[in-house]
Amino acid sequence: MRVARTPARARAIVRAWRAEGDSIGFVPTMGALHAGHRSLLERARRDCDRVVASIFVNPLQFGPREDLARYPRPIGADLAVLRAEKVDLLYVPFERTMYPPGFETRVAVPRTSAPMEGERRPGHFEGVATVVAKLLGAIEPDRLYLGRKDAQQAVVLRRMVADLDCGVRVVVCPTVREPDGLALSSRNAYMTADERAWAPHLYAALREAASRLRARGMSPRAAEAWLRRRLAAGPGRLDYARAVDAETLGPPARGRPILLALAYHLGRVRLIDNVLATERRAKGGARR
């Protein structure tokens, strides 16, 4: 596995591969790699001749009261994962390389960034879009692999990549879960045993809401209210529960996929999760 610490070095390595006709798959991460990341690397390995991963804990996407300082950085374990997954190039830039004095450019995707996570984390998606624009500038991949767990992030980045003519195909891979249904996250390690035992209720509630949307003709608004009621008695605090159009994050259009998404404060962790569903059509129930 080769390692690059500057965009110029990463670009030189990737362009040499491209000159040989190789296709390039790219998996951006903040490290603390788990089976969710591994599933992205494995998909990239199947699709592409060369797999590039990046590790960069991006300060631009953390709010002032968020967990930038204590975000896990197990670089030794991460390197072992990347080697096991046969990654060809790891791009791990220095913070001062990414944001030198005088850095000022921002990439904003204002409409799809606005609801849900965007309401709770001002500036978060601007930080995500800016760093991913930089990473794509350095790597110039053919395909970008993202996890469905961060569903809004995938929508924002798909929009950015199309709008800025990046020429990258965005591949969104299924959320990887523990056997009891909890979505994998680098932040799961912060939970107590009791919190961890309760946490699968979030996915169970999302699945039941999706089933009510599909099978029983429940409206998106009613599904949101149902989720709020269902989770009101839990040990933490529901941040939001939303049913939105899966592509635009706006009001759901009849017959198109709906994203059911929530965020929940459990002890000192904020968990997010989501499922895709399709509302039953009003007349006769046929699906498009």
Add this chain to the structure above:
Amino acid sequence: MRVARTPARARAIVRAWRAEGDSIGFVPTMGALHAGHRSLLERARRDCDRVVASIFVNPLQFGPREDLARYPRPIGADLAVLRAEKVDLLYVPFERTMYPPGFETRVAVPRTSAPMEGERRPGHFEGVATVVAKLLGAIEPDRLYLGRKDAQQAVVLRRMVADLDCGVRVVVCPTVREPDGLALSSRNAYMTADERAWAPHLYAALREAASRLRARGMSPRAAEAWLRRRLAAGPGRLDYARAVDAETLGPPARGRPILLALAYHLGRVRLIDNVLATERRAKGGARR
């Protein structure tokens, strides 16, 4: 000369050249090509194996009261110029290709966009940065050629290209002028004969202010005031006259290049022009 109307087509053509080892020079334009554009194309022709030009009158960089509708679009004459300059590829996207329904991404370079043109034309540089990010995404050139005439635009784009790791070298070429000193501009055609006869006073005033900065120890602030007085008696209205650090557009640092820039309303035209100068150092006059 080949012509592409979509980013995918342009990218495919350029990548095939790159696979053969060719270097790529890129000259973005809004058409209405004059000798200033030709000087950029000629410089790109000397530096690079392949020259790509674009023509796109970018609605995102025009304000609501600006001249988008009447901006000249002499496509036949432009094609003749591009062929004469041996351009390899013309990228001339449709507006609906550049900004389809749902388009929402913006690239902002807020600090260097703020003064001078940015104060007078809110959103202008955001429109410029966004469209150039798109053009660079489609073309992926090695070098980007810009004219010194739009000095602030060159500073903003140099900053954006560095910040987003575009891997493009920005080459800023000297302003091309009429024999009497007037900077070439597609908008010069809007002037009456009397306005055209007076217009060279702008460049003459800038040159004299630069000479006072260099040779007589005049401060940047005093040079701005001198320009305001000098142009107060003209037939139009001075919009601004500024002496700023040529790289940051902030307060001039002693011994570093200073950009003297102005905008002037003359009849229904708004003219901009600038010169580079270096302030004489306070102690002994030595230059760094």
